[in-house]
Amino acid sequence: MNFTTEKSFILASASPRRKELFKRLNVPFKILVATVEETSIKDDNPAQYVKKVALLKATDVAKRNPGHVVIGADTIVVKGQELLHKPKDANEAIKHLKQLRGNVHEVMTAVAIIDDVGNKIAFVEKTEVYFKQVPDTLIEAYVATGDCYDKAGGYGIQTDGVFLVEGIKGDYLNVVGLPLARLTELLVETKLISI
Numbered sequence: 001m002n003f004t005t006e007k008s009f010i011l012a013s014a015s016p017r018r019k020e021l022f023k024r025l026n027v028p029f030k031i032l033v034a035t036v037e038e039t040s041i042k043d044d045n046p047a048q049y050v051k052k053v054a055l056l057k058a059t060d061v062a063k064r065n066p067g068h069v070v071i072g073a074d075t076i077v078v079k080g081q082e083l084l085h086k087p088k089d090a091n092e093a094i095k096h097l098k099q100l101r102g103n104v105h106e107v108m109t110a111v112a113i114i115d116d117v118g119n120k121i122a123f124v125e126k127t128e129v130y131f132k133q134v135p136d137t138l139i140e141a142y143v144a145t146g147d148c149y150d151k152a153g154g155y156g157i158q159t160d161g162v163f164l165v166e167g168i169k170g171d172y173l174n175v176v177g178l179p180l181a182r183l184t185e186l187l188v189e190t191k192l193i194s195i
């Protein structure tokens with residue numbers, strides 16, 4: 001799609017997936033990565049937690065770049081009350097995936113927008129992901145590919161993680177890391193971009 005804008009956008013993200021997705025709006029933007037300590041955020045409510053992290057990332061970049069529209073995001077995997085972060089090693093990835101198999105979990109992505117005059121908006125999009133009852137051998141073979149790293153919950157639905165997934169309810173791109181349709185709708189509503 002071709003949206004238009006007079007604003008100057010910054011995507012506050014190191015994620016190659018978010019960069020590729022945001023490119024689909026065809027508005028010019030640059031990437032500046034936030035340097036924040038996500039562990040400084042504490043909140044027992046997963047949706048509140050992920051929103052605070054997205055706001056932290058966007059605020060960090062916005063304060064160093066006044067006059068820009070800054071977008072930050074964060075994705076978490078929530079199983080029951082537990083948050084499954086990026087696995088630090090193969091054992092942790094295997095543990096996460098065994099916890100997720102044969103069951104449903106939620107993927108939440110929060111997006112925070114700070115506009116060129118400092119207004120802040122944030123939302124959380126939730127997608128249910130159903131995992132197949134896969135054997136240990138498949139989980140181990142998947143983790144051995146290395147695809148699990150740098151991804152919340154230890155899988156990528158857009159890559160070989162697809163072999164673990166039965167189906168989803170909700171926005172697919174939200175699982176990949178950026179709920180593009182809802183983000184775009186909000187940017188149009190707030191007149192930061194035009195159709």
Ligand SMILES: Cc1cn([C@H]2C[C@H](O)[C@@H](COP(=O)(O)OP(=O)(O)OP(=O)(O)O)O2)c(=O)[nH]c1=O
Binds near residue numbers: 034076077086
């Ligand atoms: C569940 C799932 C997550 N992910 C990714 C999306 C996010 O990039 C990552 C979660 O980590 P995040 O901390 O949300 O993001 P990031 O560290 O990759 O990038 P930045 O903070 O600079 O924006 O997991 C997938 O790519 N596919 C999936 O199926």
